Amino acid sequence: MPSICLRRLLPSMLLATLLTSPPLTAHADTTRYFNVNGYTLVSPPGNDAELKSFSSFVVRDGRFIAVGGEHLAEAYAEATAVDLQQQTVLPGLIDAHGHVMGLGMRLSQVDLRDSESAAAAVNQLVQFAQQHPQQSWLQGGGWNQENWPDKRFPTAAMIDEQIADRPVWLMRVDAHAGWANQAALDAAGIDASSIDPDGGEIVRDQHGNPTGVLIDNAMNLVKRVIPEPTVAEQQQALQLAFQRLLSLGITSTHDAGVSAEQIALYQRLAANQQLPLRIYAMIAATEPRLPELLAQGPITSADDKFQLNSVKIYADGALGSRGAALLEPYSDAPHQHGLLVTPVEDIATLFNLILPYGFQINIHAIGDRANRIALDQFARSFAEIGGKNLRNRVEHAQIVNKSDLKRFKSLNIIASMQPTHATSDKNMAEDRLGKARMAGAYAWQTLLQQGTIVAAGSDFPVEPANPSRRRYPPRSTRSTCRGLVC
Numbered sequence: 001m002p003s004i005c006l007r008r009l010l011p012s013m014l015l016a017t018l019l020t021s022p023p024l025t026a027h028a029d030t031t032r033y034f035n036v037n038g039y040t041l042v043s044p045p046g047n048d049a050e051l052k053s054f055s056s057f058v059v060r061d062g063r064f065i066a067v068g069g070e071h072l073a074e075a076y077a078e079a080t081a082v083d084l085q086q087q088t089v090l091p092g093l094i095d096a097h098g099h100v101m102g103l104g105m106r107l108s109q110v111d112l113r114d115s116e117s118a119a120a121a122v123n124q125l126v127q128f129a130q131q132h133p134q135q136s137w138l139q140g141g142g143w144n145q146e147n148w149p150d151k152r153f154p155t156a157a158m159i160d161e162q163i164a165d166r167p168v169w170l171m172r173v174d175a176h177a178g179w180a181n182q183a184a185l186d187a188a189g190i191d192a193s194s195i196d197p198d199g200g201e202i203v204r205d206q207h208g209n210p211t212g213v214l215i216d217n218a219m220n221l222v223k224r225v226i227p228e229p230t231v232a233e234q235q236q237a238l239q240l241a242f243q244r245l246l247s248l249g250i251t252s253t254h255d256a257g258v259s260a261e262q263i264a265l266y267q268r269l270a271a272n273q274q275l276p277l278r279i280y281a282m283i284a285a286t287e288p289r290l291p292e293l294l295a296q297g298p299i300t301s302a303d304d305k306f307q308l309n310s311v312k313i314y315a316d317g318a319l320g321s322r323g324a325a326l327l328e329p330y331s332d333a334p335h336q337h338g339l340l341v342t343p344v345e346d347i348a349t350l351f352n353l354i355l356p357y358g359f360q361i362n363i364h365a366i367g368d369r370a371n372r373i374a375l376d377q378f379a380r381s382f383a384e385i386g387g388k389n390l391r392n393r394v395e396h397a398q399i400v401n402k403s404d405l406k407r408f409k410s411l412n413i414i415a416s417m418q419p420t421h422a423t424s425d426k427n428m429a430e431d432r433l434g435k436a437r438m439a440g441a442y443a444w445q446t447l448l449q450q451g452t453i454v455a456a457g458s459d460f461p462v463e464p465a466n467p468s469r470r471r472y473p474p475r476s477t478r479s480t481c482r483g484l485v486c
């Protein structure tokens with residue numbers, strides 16, 4: 001990302017708007033924009049793209065037809081001229097790894113990250129409840145009692161005083177605890193007689209009554225009774241996600257793991273010309289209808305906005321929760337190696353199922369063991385059935401044994417990496433891995449220098465979708481950021 005003053009971007013990023021909206025002036029099909037602080041990338045044949053600046057551009061029927069200097073005034077003298085008063089214009093951005101429905105769902109819920117006390121969080125919830133009378137469960141998250149004056153867990157009673165008729169479920173900022181009201185506890189059947197599940201805790205008062213906070217696996221008691229979102233709720237969530245992404249200048253995103261139902265939703269939107277940005281979807285390998293979807297073959301919608309040509313396989317978990325599969329034990333937990341979420345033999349079966357259909361494999365691998373398993377399987381499957389030219393990817397490629405890094409090049413694998421993970425993990429990663437293993441962690445420079453393609457993404461909504469904002473903005477700017485992901 002070149003160092004550009006992103007603060008000066010147009011409110012909803014001009015290029016994104018231009019690419020998705022009718023021409024700004026109804027009477028003319030050609031518009032020339034001048035006095036622009038523009039940047040674009042040009043790729044001379046055989047060379048890396050170079051950053052070029054421009055001060056003028058011309059759009060016809062929603063498409064760019066010329067980018068350059070003020071000389072365009074002469075060449076397009078007939079065009080309507082619009083002065084952009086030095087506003088910054090960038091090409092539309094592509095996020096190579098995000099979760100569109102996940103982002104939309106977050107945006108459909110109450111965001112309590114800025115709450116400065118439990119009472120303030122409840123007030124915000126009450127407002128949200130009034131604005132969303134149709135939601136049968138009120139959900140949200142982001143609260144952190146460490147930011148509150150008394151630093152104590154909140155209670156169900158605090159919510160019950162205001163909202164007793166609808167169940168409420170609010171996740172703590174780290175997703176390791178949830179705050180329920182009495183209606184939610186009742187729906188989940190949680191009372192004084194409930195037993196703490198393995199790996200979880202029902203927080204209780206001195207009489208043994210649940211207080212409303214559930215920790216780790218105890219959260220599943222509530223989560224499993226929350227109804228699945230309806231199709232209408234999913235559609236609305238997608239619209240919220242689209243608006244958010246476009247407002248950040250993201251005009252194309254890779255959706256990392258979608259169900260058959262979501263694919264059908266996207267196809268319907270594309271067929272009705274209602275996809276305002278490009279979606280490159282990966283079928284979740286856990287989708288029961290995967291074989292059927294593969295048999296239908298790759299899809300590109302008529303409007304060129306929706307593409308289905310890849311499958312997301314899940315090899316391991318994440319580093320923070322020590323779920324990333326490591327070759328050697330965790331430095332800060334000597335008996336733990338992490339875990340594979342798909343057994344090695346099932347990974348092999350999936351590779352051999354997917355590649356013959358010509359679909360790209362995008363395998364989630366965070367730990368060095370998961371990365372090695374992925375690379376080994378790519379090597380085996382390529383030798384047996386081919387598929388090396390399918391632009392296959394490792395999603396995250398976060399911790400790679402140094403000796404395996406060069407295999408990304410020899411096996412023609414794209415490393416799909418998220419720069420924000422490095423900054424989010426920086427305090428935790430070395431604790432988990434120790435110094436020596438850090439040499440192969442977040443190693444995009446090594447990968448780039450050896451000629452491996454690195455596809456950059458954010459992993460929204462796990463991380464903010466906004467490529468120009470730090471994860472933890474200073475307090476003074478945080479109040480301007482209203483959505484959950486900002």
Ligand SMILES: [Zn+2]
Nearest residue numbers: 097098256459
């Ligand atoms: Zn992801």
